[in-house]
Structure formats: structure tokens, C-alpha cells
Amino acid sequence: MVPTDDIAGDGDPAVLRAAVIVPTYNEIDNLEPLVTRLLELDGLGVIVVDDNSPDGTGALADRLAARDPRVQVIHRPGKLGLGTAYCAGFARAIAMGVPFIVTMDADFSHDPCYLPALLGAASKHDLVIGSRYVPGGKARDCVAWRVALSRGANAFARLMLGLRAHDCTAGFRCYRLEVLRRIDPSTVRSEGYSYLIEMLFRVQRAGFRVGEVPIEFVNRRRGASKISRSEIVRALGTVWRLWWQQVAGCPTQPERSQVEALYPDPSLQRGGGHRRGDPARRRPAG
Ligand SMILES: Nc1nc2c(ncn2[C@@H]2O[C@H](COP(=O)(O)OP(=O)(O)OP(=O)(O)O)[C@@H](O)[C@H]2O)c(=O)[nH]1
């Protein structure tokens, strides 16, 4: 395990090393304990993306944000999908300029205790996945059909798309800022859970280094799953679409000029490639 020092900021809430994006839909019982755990870690900010949860999760997020300036909330008018929720969170994190951007579920399936390992590994990798399927990783308390579904989806995505990661559907990830600047998450077509596969596909195709850190994934204890049968079918469709893109040789990346226009970065304009080790000394916007 990488030591916690790897994510330590200098104690100033305005100097963040990483933003943790937490998409929420009806996570009233999970959000406060999760945010409390996250804020115990130095140098982390939290971006909650709530889709007008009927159970009041959005209002709870606002109260947490009022208590601590490291917490921000993005409210959306209704359930618009996990993928687009990540996308909204990424746009905010890119605007903040934090060097590392983490995504994780609100339901404690992704234990914050792994964040130091994830962020530590991100010093050598451009995308780090908290993985169930590398040695040392596991899925606890998960029903057999969900494990089989997840295993099958991973095998299918790896085979069809040549993905090298073992846990391609994991939502526990740490991206380096320059990866998101280059990939431009807003151009990803998937809106739901398959957004994760499409992001990984693009990251690998763009030549970034992907690493995996073993985690023990724990089935949610509180609240209900939002994964539906139609999401599963859509994910299959996404894999086929990406496979076709690959076979037909379609570009998967936005034009470079488009990246520059959306996220102006002086080092890209100089044609000097991607900046490494972005300074973390930027204040979060808003
Ligand atoms: N904002 C937003 N969040 C979502 C949406 N769908 C799911 N989420 C959140 O995304 C995270 C993952 O969703 P889960 O329902 O836990 O899906 P899962 O982890 O694949 O399924 P389980 O193993 O059954 O928990 C949770 O924090 C959800 O609250 C959505 O449409 N919008």
C-alpha cells in the first residue's frame, strides 16, 4: 500500500491535490458518511453530482457544501445517467485545475481507504483503476449473477476492444488532469454505465499509461442499485459501436484544435505535448 503522504496537501482547503467526483441518485443514507470520510484525507475536494434525487440527497449535499468549502455540488434536473454525471463532474474538475480527478460510487462499494494507493499509483500512470480483477482484488457479498455479469462484460470488452485492463467496468478511478484535457469527456457518446468502457477505450487508444490497484469491492449495504436491464443492453451496444469504430478506423479522439478551444492549455499551444506534473496551486472555481 502506498503511504498516505502521497495525497497530502498542505492543509489549505484552497490547495487541492485531487477532486473526487461522486455521482448520486438516492444516496441519502450514504452521502454524509462518505463525504466525512473523504474530508478526513488531506488535499481532497469533493464534487457531488446529484440528479434531483427524490430522497433529498441533493439538499443534503448542499448542507455539506455549506459546512465545508471543499465540497461542491452540481445539481441536474433529473436522472440523466451515470456517464453524463461523470462528464459534468469532469468539466468542473478541469476548470478547477486539480492534477488528479477521482471517480467513485456513493454507496461505499469503493472504500476511501484505497484512495492513497490510487493516487500514489497515479504518479506513474495516467489512469489508475481500483480493480476487483487483479491479484489481491475481490468482490465481497456480491450475488453470483452480478459477479458473472461483471466478469462476462469485462471478458467481452477486453476481447472485442483489446482493452488491457482487467476491470474495465470499474467506476473507482483516478485520472490525471492532462488525460481528461486530451480525451475531452464531453465528446464521449455513452450516457450511462458504458461511459466507463468508452473512456477506458479512448484513454488506451490515446497511448496513456493505465494501471490497476487491487481493491476489495463490497456490495452496497444501503440504498438500491440503479443498474437496469436496459443499461446492460446499452453497454453491449457500446462495445459493438466501439469495436466497429476500431475496425473501420474511425478517429476516437476529438480534433486537437477542438481540445485546445475547450480547455486552453499553453503547453498544447506550444506543440510541446502534454504537460506532466501540473502545479496544484490553483483555487477551485466558484
Ligand atoms: N447523478 C447520477 N448518479 C447516478 C446515476 N445512476 C447511478 N448513479 C450513482 O452512481 C453510483 C453507482 O450506481 P449504483 O447503483 O451503485 O450502481 P452499481 O454500483 O453499478 O450497482 P450496485 O452494485 O448494485 O450498487 C452511485 O453513487 C449512484 O448513486 C444517475 O443517473 N445520475
Ligand SMILES: [Mg+2]
Ligand atoms: Mg454501487
